[in-house]
Amino acid sequence: MRFMVLVKADENSEAGVMPSEQALAGMQKYNEELVKAGVMLAGEGLHPSSKGARVRFSGDERTVVDGPFTEAKELIAGFWLWQVKSREEAIEWLRRAPFGGGSELELRQVFEAEDFGDEFTPELREQEERLRAQTEQQQ
């Protein structure tokens, strides 16, 4: 099963303050561990929300709001995508992450086709596939 780990933003990440050399080294070592264990599928750090934007939907209207956004705790500063055997294994890996006080990581399981169960009817599936196919063509 796959899990996404969301690294929450804080004042520093939002201010664009780069982590210290020591923190980077710790993170690099941790990432290496994940790769060596065959757990890491993908992972990236994100620029501060000042470089991002939001698009709000209201009926047919679309409103683009430029960053930065204020509620730092609700923002994401990075993510990992992991392949593990169980939720507990993901938590055990999380416990080993080199973060200091005040940090918060969030673990979320990635949906896989079988998770949709009966709700995911053939018609819905077909629709989803059409959408995916379109996305694909645009790439």
Added chain:
Amino acid sequence: MAVADAHRAIEAVWRIESARLIAGLARIVRDVGLAEELAQDALVAALERWPESGVPNKPGAWLMATAKHGAIDRLRRGKLLERKQEELGRELEIQGKIARPDLDAAIDDEVGDDLLSLVFTTCHPVLSTEARVALTLRLLGGLKTAEISRAFLVSEATVAQRIVRAKRTLAESRVPFEVPSGDELSERLASVLEVVYLVFNEGYSATAGDDWMRPALCEDALRLGRILAELAPGEPEVHGLVALIEIQASRLRARSGPAGEPVLLLDQDRARWDRLLINRGLAALERAEALGGALGPYALQAAIAACHARAHAPQDTDWQRIAALYDALAQLAGSPVVELNRAVALGMAFGPAAGLELVDALVADGSLEGYHLLPSVRGDLLAKRGRSDEARDELERAAGLTRNARERELLLERARACASM
């Protein structure tokens, strides 16, 4: 912590730490079976203590320290010597190693060497293929005997016995716990890669999807392959194998329809292919090629899989390249099945006559007699040539040969389509 929660947490720690723990212990005691026993004893101690004390901050170090104490206990009680029937000097040697400060275990290279030695040991050619698979999944994959038995549809007792026998064989054959070097390396590496690929295929070919344990084998194989790629980053065929299984796994969700029926490659909805795995596979293939390994048997198969993965629609497939790759594969590791695949590629690249010529040679050769895909491929090529009566006969013959009911239906359907051409 509730006991059930603690046990799940310990299971997770075990999955992360067990291979490194067993590998580190095996380096000290020079016996994989004994190393696993010591590791298991440490696990039992954790199951007793952690529910109350909580999981320690460095669970791996805790397990290693506990296992080493266990090793010393055994030495004192003489059990180790009884088992090994070896000279007293060995005891001193082992005690010396155990007494060494644990600094060395912190050096990643050494941990890597230990793990690599463990892989080469569990995949040693002295063991039967089945034994290699079971032992590798258990010691490196961290799978329980029950999980292995479910995945391979054999009884738990059978798996347990395979593992016990395998450990005994390793001890009796005095297989050294080391990474082979020189000429031996490539042969031994092939044995390791074979095990990983076999585990993958066991999961990949499991069409009966009722039990999630079988498809989960694909994930176990991917994990083993990815670990191996980091342990032996300079070996192109390791990356070739990883590329092959990443790309094949990318098609897992497109390989069966809503009712569980198989969907052939060219009929698959490519939007359902997993782009993440495709990209990982292509990156692994690049690594293999950069190391000069483009012509290795796994890298070639991965390159063929990559041709399909790169095509956004079936008609975009570079069949000429696929035909050339099969040509290279046939020269390197030729087999009638490779030839049959090459015939399909030739037919797609240069027209059905080119494919048919090769297939007819295979029919005359007779080595694929009874293999349903031979008349199936021949039937398709004949149909494309407009020889529909012969095509129908071949497809019906193929339907009579397959053991898979759903595939039979598919073949009969195609046979009927020929009749109405």
